Structures are given as structure tokens and as C-alpha cells.
Amino acid sequence: MGKMIYLDNAATTRTAPEVVDAMLPFFSEFYGNASTVYEFGGKSKEAISKAREIIARAIGAKENEIYFTAGGSESDNWALKATAEACKGKGNHIITSKIEHHAVLHTCQWLEQHGFEVTYLDVDEFGTVKLEELKKAIRPTTILISIMFANNEIGTIEPIEEIGKIAKEHGILFHTDAVQAFGQVPIDVDRMGIDMMSASGHKLNGPKGIGFLYIRKGVKIRSFIHGGAQERKRRAGTENVPGIVGLGKATELAIANMEERTARERELRDRLISRMLKEVPFTRVNGHRENRLPNNANFCFQFVEGESLLIMLDMKGICGSSGSACTSGSLDPSHVLLAIGLPHEIAHGSLRLTLGADTTEQDIDDTVDAVKEIVAQLREMSPLYEDYMKKA
Amino acid sequence: MYSEKVMDHFKNPRNMGEIENASGVGTVGNAKCGDIMRIFLDIDDDGIIKDVKFKTFGCGAAVATSSMATELVKGKNIQEALQVTNKAVMEALDGLPPVKVHCSLLAEEAIHAALWDYAEKKGIRIEGLEKPKNDISEEEEEEDY
Numbered sequence: 001m002g003k004m005i006y007l008d009n010a011a012t013t014r015t016a017p018e019v020v021d022a023m024l025p026f027f028s029e030f031y032g033n034a035s036t037v038y039e040f041g042g043k044s045k046e047a048i049s050k051a052r053e054i055i056a057r058a059i060g061a062k063e064n065e066i067y068f069t070a071g072g073s074e075s076d077n078w079a080l081k082a083t084a085e086a087c088k089g090k091g092n093h094i095i096t097s098k099i100e101h102h103a104v105l106h107t108c109q110w111l112e113q114h115g116f117e118v119t120y121l122d123v124d125e126f127g128t129v130k131l132e133e134l135k136k137a138i139r140p141t142t143i144l145i146s147i148m149f150a151n152n153e154i155g156t157i158e159p160i161e162e163i164g165k166i167a168k169e170h171g172i173l174f175h176t177d178a179v180q181a182f183g184q185v186p187i188d189v190d191r192m193g194i195d196m197m198s199a200s201g202h203k204l205n206g207p208k209g210i211g212f213l214y215i216r217k218g219v220k221i222r223s224f225i226h227g228g229a230q231e232r233k234r235r236a237g238t239e240n241v242p243g244i245v246g247l248g249k250a251t252e253l254a255i256a257n258m259e260e261r262t263a264r265e266r267e268l269r270d271r272l273i274s275r276m277l278k279e280v281p282f283t284r285v286n287g288h289r290e291n292r293l294p295n296n297a298n299f300c301f302q303f304v305e306g307e308s309l310l311i312m313l314d315m316k317g318i319c320g321s322s323g324s325a326c327t328s329g330s331l332d333p334s335h336v337l338l339a340i341g342l343p344h345e346i347a348h349g350s351l352r353l354t355l356g357a358d359t360t361e362q363d364i365d366d367t368v369d370a371v372k373e374i375v376a377q378l379r380e381m382s383p384l385y386e387d388y389m390k391k392a
Numbered sequence: 393m394y395s396e397k398v399m400d401h402f403k404n405p406r407n408m409g410e411i412e413n414a415s416g417v418g419t420v421g422n423a424k425c426g427d428i429m430r431i432f433l434d435i436d437d438d439g440i441i442k443d444v445k446f447k448t449f450g451c452g453a454a455v456a457t458s459s460m461a462t463e464l465v466k467g468k469n470i471q472e473a474l475q476v477t478n479k480a481v482m483e484a485l486d487g488l489p490p491v492k493v494h495c496s497l498l499a500e501e502a503i504h505a506a507l508w509d510y511a512e513k514k515g516i517r518i519e520g521l522e523k524p525k526n527d528i529s530e531e532e533e534e535e536d537y
Contacts, residue, residue: 303449305426305454307451308450308451308455315403324426333426344424345423345426345449348423348426381408381447381449382447383419383429383430383447384449386410386430
């Protein structure tokens with residue numbers, strides 16, 4: 001196999017060498033526990049503060065509003081379950097969308113089994129939450145609105161600022177899962193009216209197993225992981241110092257080069273989309289054309305099944321992902337593709353390609369060429385294509 | 393995730409294509425769940441399967457089981473072809489991941505559907521063959537409930 005073309009940066013990213021360099025001393029050299037009194041432990045404490053400061057600044061928050069967690073899923077679980085618990089005196093109703101990540105959806109389903117009521121908002125054909133429906137869904141008992149900043153599959157960016165405004169007008173807490181958006185698009189928690197926000201390190205060239213939850217000061221949310229007094233007594237457990245340092249460094253880099261990097265990614269992404277639409281027949285692009293993450297492209301190739309496509313791309317050294325049933329472990333294709341109104345058989349033929357800082361124009365061109373060839377090959381094999389061509 | 397045999401049959405599918413004026417054609421599966429298999433049979437006057445082709449919309453396992461199933465029935469007589477079970481297909485492929493077992497069932501069904509079509513066209517009854525239930529239109533009707 002030749003060179004690998006990695007176009008699955010929404011799944012995870014390569015940890016940047018600068019990030020690894022920043023982390024390394026905190027394994028064997030400065031391994032002290034940050035909660036100790038001696039100076040050696042102070043090194044760790046200092047490093048944690050520095051990372052917290054970088055992250056707070058990146059989203060316009062205060063340092064004491066950033067809580068480190070083990071990643072996006074923990075942050076989502078914490079935000080939802082602990083808010084539900086803390087606000088159950090006020091009400092038992094939560095509003096979310098049908099296209100959330102499973103870390104939110106499955107947590108909501110769990111909450112439904114524990115006495116809470118959840119409204120799952122529909123989205124339009126581009127995957128945008130309908131604000132009018134959101135307003136209509138609000139009840140006197142609504143305690144939380146949780147809408148993702150940007151969708152992980154189709155890349156659509158939600159109208160976060162408007163949602164924040166609506167939540168504020170009704171005195172409802174607003175949580176957003178920003179795992180895909182953090183480091184990709186500018187975020188300002190005050191301007192956007194965000195009360196809680198989940199993010200993860202490994203989506204922005206940081207390490208895996210580290211993330212954070214932003215909790216606005218004054219939001220009453222209880223501890224989720226009980227134990228020691230770490231993270232202002234809200235998240236117990238000895239701090240993952242190398243992870244936190246890595247997340248801090250990755251954030252610093254992502255914010256510093258955001259404009260330049262995303263402009264480049266956007267240009268390559270648009271090249272990918274326009275070539276694909278032009279050169280591969282029966283292809284559609286999923287997600288919003290403008291309001292979308294700069295590195296996300298998501299296609300459906302009619303008459304073709306996604307897993308077969310992925311395996312054949314892998315044989316050519318290209319890494320992508322699909323929302324087909326076979327990749328989800330169930331018989332249903334992606335809930336996101338169904339929510340934007342795609343029929344099952346179309347949704348099975350989806351391909352998500354997500355660019356990274358290292359992606360080159362050559363990678364894009366090679367990928368389009370490969371997809372073109374593979375899709376034609378799979379269509380030759382497809383009884384759906386045969387039926388279609390005979391009817392046409 | 394897949395055995396070498398599965399990968400081999402996926403990468404180099406045997407008997408992929410169609411047979412014009414086939415003696416029997418069977419299509420099973422459902423686009424909704426992501427797998428559709430179509431088997432074409434060319435059966436001679438002695439009841440021997442002279443040629444077999446397939447077309448499949450589906451995952452790697454679906455393609456590989458179609459390919460293997462065609463290999464297992466080629467040159468066989470009808471009764472022998474009926475003995476090609478999903479288990480036989482799976483064994484010949486050195487196994488499938490548990491979530492993909494339904495693909496091998498589909499392969500067995502597809503052969504039965506093609507044989508059923510052959511029997512109907514010929515106006516004969518094949519011993520031991522029941523009307524295949526995994527028909528696309530039937531499946532869709534069921535899904536409506």
C-alpha cells in the first residue's frame with residue numbers, strides 16, 4: 001500500500017507533534033499529583049492552570065468555568081444528567097434535536113426512563129434546527145435545551161446564537177455539544193448565550209481521553225463523578241495532566257491558525273464537492289452548503305452501499321466513513337441522514353470525508369478519482385442500478 | 393473484521409453480472425436494511441445449473457456471500473443447490489462477523505427465489521422448495537405496519 005490519505009478527521013485527528021512535545025514532560029519528569037503540597041506537585045498544578053486559561057480565553061469564558069473531563073461523551077452525559085437532577089424541582093422537560101450525537105441522544109433516552117420528558121426537534125433538509133419549532137416546543141416545565149453546535153456527520157452548523165437567545169428569553173439553560181465545532185469555528189459563549197458546552201481534545205489535533213465541559217458561573221449543576229475535590233469539587237479524579245496540557249496546546253494552535261487553516265480546508269473541501277458532483281453521476285451533497293464545518297464533505301452515491309465503498313477506498317489507502325447500516329452495527333442507516341429526509345436506500349450509500357491540516361490538493365484529486373472508479377464498479381454490481389437503467 | 397476468504401470474494405467477486413433470458417431469477421432483501429441480492433440461473437434440460445450470476449447491493453459480506461453462493465451451486469443439480477445453506481456459505485468463507493450472519497441467509501434465500509422462479513416458469517414443483525418469503529415487495533408491505 002502506498003501513501004495513506006486520511007480523510008476521517010471528524011472521527012479523530014493526528015496528535016500534532018507540538019502537542020506531543022508539550023505533553024511528554026508530564027509523564028516521566030513532572031509526574032507529581034497536582035493536589036499535593038510540595039513544590040513538585042505544583043508543576044502539574046501550574047500546567048493545568050495554564051491550559052485552563054488558554055481554553056477559557058478561546059471561548060470567551062472565565063477560567064473557573066472550564067472543567068476537564070475524559071472527553072466529549074462524559075461532558076454530554078454530565079451536562080444533561082446533572083442538569084436534569086439539579087432542576088427537577090422546576091420541571092422535567094428537555095428539548096434536543098433528532099440529529100444529536102449518540103452521547104446526547106442515548107443520554108436523553110436514559111433520562112426518559114427516569115421520569116423526564118424529551119422533545120426531539122425535527123431539522124430541515126439541510127440539517128438545521130427549526131427555530132419556530134423550538135419556540136413551540138418550550139413548556140413551563142422545560143429545564144434544558146441541548147442542541148449541537150455543528151453536526152458530526154453532515155457538518156451543518158446550527159443557529160447557536162439564536163437558540164441561545166430563545167433559551168435566555170425563557171429562562172432555560174442552554175447546552176451545546178461543540179465537539180466538532182471547537183477549534184473549527186469561532187465560539188463566544190457570552191455572545192452566543194451558551195450556558196454549558198462540551199468539547200473534546202482529539203478532534204483538534206489533541207490527545208484522546210481528554211475534553212472539557214464549560215459551565216457558566218451560577219449554573220447549578222452537581223458533580224457527576226464523585227470523589228476527591230478536583231475541578232472545584234465538581235469532577236473528581238486525579239487530573240490527567242498530560243492530557244490537559246495536550247488539550248491546552250492543541251487549543252492554542254487551533255485558535256492561532258484557525259483562519260488560515262480553515263480557509264485552506266474550505267477551499268479544498270469545495271474542490272472536493274464540486275469535482276464529485278460534476279464527475280460522479282447520481283451524487284448528492286448532504287448538509288448545508290454554506291453553514292457547514294470547513295472540513296466536512298458528505299455525499300450520497302445512489303445505488304451504492306457505503307460499507308462496500310469504504311472497504312474499496314481502504315484498499316486504495318483512503319480512510320473515510322459512512323452512515324450506512326453496516327457501519328453502525330444495526331440495520332438502520334444513520335439517524336442524521338434519515339432526519340434530513342433521505343430514503344433508506346439513499347442513506348445507505350453515504351460517504352463522509354473530513355479534511356485535516358495535512359490534507360493536500362493531490363489527496364483530494366486522488367480521492368475523487370478513486371471514488372469515481374469504485375462507484376462505477378459497485379454500480380455494475382448493483383441490482384438497484386440495473387433496475388434503474390432498465391426503467392430509464 | 394472480515395476473514396481473508398471474505399475479502400478475496402469481495403475484491404474479486406466470482407460470477408458477478410447477469411444472464412439474459414435466465415431460466416430463473418430471484419431477488420431478495422430490502423433496500424431499507426441495506427442489502428439486495430439478485431441471482432440469475434441458467435438451468436439445462438437435465439436440471440443442471442450450467443451458469444449462475446449475481447448482482448448485489450450491500451456491504452462487503454453481502455457481496456462475498458453472493459459470490460460464494462454462486463460458486464457453490466454452479467454445476468450442481470437442483471436438489472444439490474437446495475442443500476447450499478447459509479451455514480455452508482458461511483463455512484466456505486471461514487466465517488462471518490455475528491452482525492453479518494443475515495447476509496448469508498440472504499444468499500440462501502436468493503438461490504431459493506431463483507429456483508422458485510425457474511419452477512414457476514417451467515410449471516413444475518421442486519421437492520423441498522417453499523415459496524421464498526424474503527421478497528422485496530412483501531418485506532416493504534410488512535414494514536408499513
